[in-house]
Amino acid sequence: MPNDATLGARLATMMQDLSDAIDRTPDKAQRDQLLAKQDEIHARLQTLIDKTVKQNIVEYQQATAAVTQSIQALKDTQQDIKRVAKAIDTLAQVVGALTKLAGALA
């Protein structure tokens, strides 16, 4: 896939990995947390879409790193579903990083 290194490309991958994680998480409370994070991330994506995202700023690099870490954490849940809690933590970091990025672009 082209542009796999960009934040947008990684966010697209993360959105799919996240809904797959919801699919295989047996615990309702954790599923609800994952769903809530999915909504939060999507809301921040909408804010970012309307802005010109500069790739050379530190907030962009931090958001990209947070999303990369989250993709790995979500993939880890395929091997061990007990790792969902850790994936939820990384998703919270993604929300924070995207909020900072949007703030830097405002």
Added chain:
Amino acid sequence: MNSRSVRVVAVVSLMFLASGCVGLTASQKAAIAEFSRATAAVGETTQTELTEMRERMIRTNRERLILRGPSPSLNFSSSLDGKLTISTVSVVVAAATALEGYGEMLEALVEDTQTKELHSAAEKFVTSLKQVPNVSLSPGASDAISAAIVLGGQLLIEAKKARAIKAIVPQTRPAIDQICDTLARDFDFKTAGLAADLHDATELLHGAASAAFQDTPPGGDAATAQAAIAARSVSLPALQYAIQGRVRRDEVLARISAAVAAIKKANAALADALEHDRWTLEDVKGLAGEAKALKPAITELSTRTGELLDRVKILGPARLSR
């Protein structure tokens, strides 16, 4: 006579003067014809898919609202079509129509086509292009197209056809490049275009439907069992629809994005060969190869989409049993 008319007359005169030039060889004509047909087919397929994408977006968001209720990014004041508004989709459809018109115009120039068909294709190309913001034809490109239309029946002479093609393709290349870039972006879900917006909505529906299905308690008494059946009859089709959306994204949208990128590359090679009058056998083979590679993908797009989606209907419930 205004300055534009003077320019068109000058281009027409040049084409007459050049009637002594040699025409295109049979293999060159065949390669351009193949490329033209592929370009027109991709343009046509793309228009159909854009309408389908908008319908999918509306249904996806409607299902999300049913399953999850209002959220910050989707509530009763939101448009169900998201970024795929009628005005946005119309612009991208115009870009796809321009690409189709361009393919038909080149085809009319290399095949034994009637003047009326050439005029119709050229008009489709120019009119559609005018509806795409930030894309315009250079005066040279407009003049070359107008001159080809003016020549009409004269283009039965092979050398004049060749001259028209040699004038039009290099001159229109910047506009075709921009159209292809626009379409490739809007069909690549990993860039911020229309496909990306549909991808996000599809994943949100996938998560919501999967959670709703799993959250439905097994039936106890008759009333609970009926309520569970009613809940699953909403969540299961929604989940299947989201899975179909993924398949369509991976199988159809990705192919369109790749096909449009291939057309841009092949058109650049054709423009270069015509502009510098250096048609090697490799150029012809290369162009024909690019076009031939596109054809199976386009055929698959139009014939296998239904089959792919039918297969997903069977796969959906099986995934849930994991």
